[in-house]
């Protein structure tokens with residue numbers, strides 16, 4: 001008799017959440033909350049999930065909408081050729097040349113499209129690094145401070161891999177939460193050949209809801225539509241499926257979609273953000289909070305800080321260095337030239 005995959009079925013992160021109440025998806029203009037999170041992607045979606053159940057009133061503001069579950073999710077033509085899910089933004093490079101940035105505005109942010117590869121930074125990444133273009137100074141915090149959070153994120157995002165295989169792996173306080181994903185036959189042959197040649201190939205850490213011991217019950221079908229595609233069956237550990245949806249099981253968590261924050265407002269001391277202004281379907285709205293979290297993605301977070309310049313912060317908020325947004329780079333520049 002095959003094992004009953006009860007642990008997986010009972011796992012609350014696998015979207016068995018009750019439908020959110022109408023009020024949770026339609027918070028009234030002018031509301032005050034404890035924690036206001038701008039952006040529902042990897043950062044914002046994870047934080048919302050973490051705050052759920054804390055008793056705090058949490059509001060997530062997301063400029064995009066829910067990504068529809070539809071056959072086009074897995075169509076290379078729709079996704080890559082027609083750009084069905086990519087934003088209509090036009091950005092300009094430092095020479096003024098227009099380009100389409102490949103950004104994704106939706107509940108779950110870029111994780112709806114990501115490849116679910118969950119690599120940790122290495123210990124050395126937190127120290128000073130000398131690059132071709134200059135010195136990257138050491139972070140004020142070392143890898144060990146982040147290690148427990150990596151561990152929790154790997155649990156939340158259902159990461160599969162094998163501890164000890166990757167020769168460059170940083171220190172871990174516990175094994176991966178799920179076993180590595182078995183290679184396809186051709187890949188296994190390649191791995192065997194590489195090992196025979198003295199190399200050390202390893203399973204890439206992957207965040208998917210795969211249960212190879214109980215494949216008929218597994219949510220992930222092991223298709224070849226992870227990187228770059230939304231998951232039609234919600235089997236990818238993305239910030240929508242494992243973050244926002246389960247967070248909304250808590251009545252204290254609200255989400256406003258199609259809500260593009262335009263400006264962060266500071267208090268009289270000039271040192272704290274206490275409110276935000278946004279446009280929803282063209283209509284202005286305003287919310288206030290004790291804590292405001294800007295998690296709009298690297299470029300859009302910088303943009304929002306710069307757009308929030310005022311007479312006390314002429315160069316934008318948190319920009320005493322003049323570096324906000326100045327040296328942002330993107331992997332999409334490598335993937336999609």
Ligand SMILES: Cc1cc2nc3c(=O)[nH]c(=O)nc-3n(C[C@H](O)[C@H](O)[C@H](O)COP(=O)(O)OP(=O)(O)OC[C@H]3O[C@@H](n4cnc5c(N)ncnc54)[C@H](O)[C@@H]3O)c2cc1C
Nearest residue numbers: 039041042043063105109110114115116117261296297300
């Ligand atoms: C095709 C693709 C594949 C990738 N594969 C991987 C991978 O395998 N592994 C990996 O580690 N990383 C991968 N990444 C990168 C990864 O997805 C991002 O690093 C990560 O999602 C960034 O998280 P974030 O919270 O900073 O931003 P995002 O996840 O982008 O979330 C930002 C959110 O803020 C919203 N927003 C922006 N501006 C506003 C505003 N003014 N008001 C309200 N909401 C706003 C956006 O709509 C978005 O939902 C991939 C990215 C892409 C595009």
